[in-house]
Amino acid sequence: DIVYLNGDWVTGNNAKVSVFDRGFLFADGVYEVIPVYQRRPFLPELHIQRLQRSADAIGIAPITTEFWHQLVLDLINRNNLDDGLVYIQLTFGADSQRSHLPTQPLTPTIYASLSPLSVHWNTPKPVKVAVLEDIRWHRCDIKSISLLGNIMLKREAAKRGAIEPLLHRDGRITEGASCNYFMVKQGRLYTPPADHLILAGITRTWVIQLAQQLAIEVHEEALNVNELQHVDEVFLTSSSREVQPVGQIDDIIVGNGQCGTITAQIAEAFHASKR
Numbered sequence: 001d002i003v004y005l006n007g008d009w010v011t012g013n014n015a016k017v018s019v020f021d022r023g024f025l026f027a028d029g030v031y032e033v034i035p036v037y038q039r040r041p042f043l044p045e046l047h048i049q050r051l052q053r054s055a056d057a058i059g060i061a062p063i064t065t066e067f068w069h070q071l072v073l074d075l076i077n078r079n080n081l082d083d084g085l086v087y088i089q090l091t092f093g094a095d096s097q098r099s100h101l102p103t104q105p106l107t108p109t110i111y112a113s114l115s116p117l118s119v120h121w122n123t124p125k126p127v128k129v130a131v132l133e134d135i136r137w138h139r140c141d142i143k144s145i146s147l148l149g150n151i152m153l154k155r156e157a158a159k160r161g162a163i164e165p166l167l168h169r170d171g172r173i174t175e176g177a178s179c180n181y182f183m184v185k186q187g188r189l190y191t192p193p194a195d196h197l198i199l200a201g202i203t204r205t206w207v208i209q210l211a212q213q214l215a216i217e218v219h220e221e222a223l224n225v226n227e228l229q230h231v232d233e234v235f236l237t238s239s240s241r242e243v244q245p246v247g248q249i250d251d252i253i254v255g256n257g258q259c260g261t262i263t264a265q266i267a268e269a270f271h272a273s274k275r
């Protein structure tokens, strides 16, 4: 595995970052995850645009779009993987000491890697998720490397035998720890709006477009956790899980516990769109 770190290409073990890096000390940075299918990045423009937005939101000076596109292509060329996930991390950089505000102008730290992807789309076995209160901050629209809230919630979900939490704030559904949610009710598709309380997933954006092409009505509306008893289908989306049916929410079996028809239709369309 050849990774990129601040202009160098080295093996993962040989990539070293300063203990004074603001990413290490303060999680002062942002990241991006981009799927690669058959050695081609999937929807790179949307991912790079979101990375630029996240960096801008926390005040890191802009880096050109061309740089990011070339970095993704170089990672694919230097690694022997057909399908994978590009990880890009951008932090404020390393200072000379720990200080909440930087003591001098810093050069951002840029790290990127390509790791294997294993999605078994043709056997989408429904998974279990657990309803939990969203304890994270109010800027979940920024893809921050500070994931403590997400990790704590993921651990709690795992304790309950679930692969992801299904988060809510005062009953309003938001998202998962690393995914977005969609619900099917009477043939209509519902997903929470892309406000500050969720990350606007690229898979989410793509699924909304695919659904519209399939003439499925999409409502960007947050459902209440009380309504989960009455939904016909639930699925989650992310770059790593693509379209993943949900068969169980805590003790509630969704539909008959199998992958629903609209979910299957969207998963199929998604898979077709990767080619």
Ligand code: PDD
Residues within 6 Å of the ligand: 033, 150, 175, 176, 177, 178, 179, 180, 198, 199, 200, 201, 202, 203, 204, 237, 238, 239, 240
């Ligand atoms: N997670 N919401 C959160 C909180 C996420 O972390 C992610 C992605 C998503 C889905 O976004 P997208 O469809 O663009 O992948 C939603 C990535 C995959 C991760 O943390 O590894």
